[in-house]
Amino acid sequence: MSPNSVDGTGNSELVLCPHCDLAQYLPVLAAGEEAHCDRCQQQLDARQYDPILPPALYAASALLMLLLANLFPFVSMAIAGNRSEIHFFDTSAVLFNQFHQSLAILVWLIIQAVPAFCMLAVIYLKIGMLYRLPARIWVARVLFMLKPWSMVDIFLMGLLISFVKLVATAEISLGMSFWAFCLFCLLHLRTFQVLDRHALWASIAPSPQPVLRVKEGHTGLSMQLKLCHCCTAVMPIQQKRCSRCYTRVYARLPASLQKTLALLLTACVLYIPANVLPIMRTVSLGEITDSTIISGFILMWQNGEYPVAIIIFLASVVIPIIKIAVMFWLCFLASTPTLSKGKRNGIIYQLVDWVGRWSMVDVLVVAFMAALVRFGLLASVYPKIGAVLFAAVVITTMLAAVSFDPRLLWDHQPSADNPQAYLNTEGVIK
Template sequence: MMKRHRRSTYVPSAVQYTACHECDWLMVIPPLQPGEQAVCPRCEHKLRALPAEARLQPMVYSIAALIMLLCSNFFPFLGMAVKGIHQDMTLYQTATTLLEEQHPALALTVFLFMQILPAICLTLICLIYYRLGHWRGKRLRKRYTLWLFRLIPWCMVEVFLIGVLVSLIKIASLADIELGYSFWAYVLFSLAMLKAFSAIDRDWLWLQQSGPIHLRQPPVPRGRAIDQHLTLCHACHGLVSLRTHRCPRCHSVLHARKPHSLQWTLALLFTAAILYIPANVLPIMITESLGQQTYSTILGGVVLLWEMGSYPVALVIFIASILVPIVKMLAIAWLCWSVYAGRIHHRRGRTRLYRLTEFIGRWSMVDVFVVAVLVALIRMGKLMSVYPGSAALAFAGVVILTMLSAMSFDPRLLWDNEPISDRANPQEKEAETNRAE
């Protein structure tokens, strides 16, 4: 006789209490209809966005993305022809060629961000949603969910595609370029993966697995959560009492604020700033043509593209590889200083700046992917070959460290110095404070 497993589906029938992840404002969210979203009235952070097909879409798009990723590794990815010599490359050669050139750390970094981590995330989505709501395997699905949201920011498939396009424009005047079947499969993989990620709502997913977190007494939806001894779990975004050491829903350790947030942020930021020097001074790529080697730095590559007339590509590389890292490091340093100095003006603007630093940081990896693609594609011996330079790994380290630095910063610290009198109406008080400055 076949056993039937109980299936638990949480359907919100009443309002839910929550706190903003970026400003700690305590509020009530009414039941959302598919396609609706809730926004914090204090800092304008998007709290929730319920997809139209919250249960079906993530798994369907994940399966499609995994199939496309598998197909993209079985056929030629790119091809080029120079003076009758034809050269093809496959997708996995972007990593294996770097390994052959004695750059194992760079090869691992490229392979992780463009294939391994996206494949792991998509597999986790399938495992989570396949039996969502069933009691069997519930604890394991919770662990999968925790790992999923930790790994999603490190999936850089779309950044890699931009790097491929920049590489093609760089060599378009030197050779005939062919786009293989794997290139189009990888484009479809990228679109399906982004669609799968965008269809996931963290709050809805945790509610389906464990239901809401029950508090001993209902909070007052006004003011900061920390003032009522509450906090938002950083992992499952559940509103939890600070009297408990671990979240009752996902069992993560609870903190009112990220421990030693400023110290970790500045330590990672200073390390990235130190690495930024060799990343720009040392050659990022070595080009061999007719037996002569040319060493190229990041800025030198931008100048060369500008002289060749490739102005859009030169601007993309300049913005992504030079301007973005500098602006991001300066922005994070200024945010840390504003917290340390106790500044209370333009809190909403500084919160927007924090969101911007989180968003743009990963796009600086474009130059690293450009090197990986060109090294794998241009392998014609003394006639024409490209080799990775020492700056490639240093620049990858800069990107990773600045991303970790932004993740270590707690944006709620920007709002902790707010006077008590300003916590009645968040929108009006913020506008009055900005006008007073």
């Protein structure tokens, strides 16, 4: 079966846009071409030149770099004749030994376990495209579910911020593993860039297609069709599970607004102690200082570390507040048909969803500094409860974004099945 399943006309495949639910027939794409939704401009499909070899090679190289990053010294720090050297794994191991198990497990998951699983899964699935290995459906499902929780890029940003904070008082030396980790980040990013999701699922099983040709420009809901968000298959609305990936599929996520609002309220409640309670304890020449997110920002600003102070302020204060406020606003719009403006709000939703995970940077800075700065009364850093609470805020807002169904923003917008007909039904190919 070619990567593009073919409908009754012999040249295209029916898709429902995951963001606005508009039904469109995709032409068979050539290598390097992309197809975008005609109504909301969301990317519907992108064809890679070689769907098998590049992702497998990038993923294998990334795994090799991750292995090297764990084998050799990562970073060392010298202060007043004392030297501390850590390995990459120590970032979570030290936290675990200091009885911050929840933070240690979280850090280990998002910078080691999940990224490693994703790379292994890509290799397995790519080999599976050639040799039909078992359990590919489950591996693919878990891969796409875990992808947003791989935060190696954010950890790299956290490392750079930590270096800027420490370099004024200590001598920092970068080990071989640090450079291996940088390469791992790049290769990990590149692997997902060249991963052809459509071709991957098509290699597992052809996309199920409705028997009759449906009208473009109508929504899936109006034609009693729904989209599997996991594998992009289109199925009748009565069918409970996707016949290709066995995921439970809903025409609209059940109780989406209620779940999103509940998670947002939880994030609001957690945000207060996360900012009031200290996230980090610093010991310097026997003097103990507990710092909150805001006091840490003020200290950096007073020390003249303006770029880092601005990044921390944006990531830890501005982004969570804006994300929570925007998500509340989108919930309000989705429940108020007369106000809903689908395209603009759809873009805003995608933006806050993408940028929200970067708030984790401050937590990773604390985790890394706690692992590296261990000189007893001379200089030490310890994580405090505020860091755990702030991580909980970030996770809760990420879950809120996942619970929100963006199609609700479009349900009252013009389409062919609404009174104000949506006329332009040509798919946009770039």
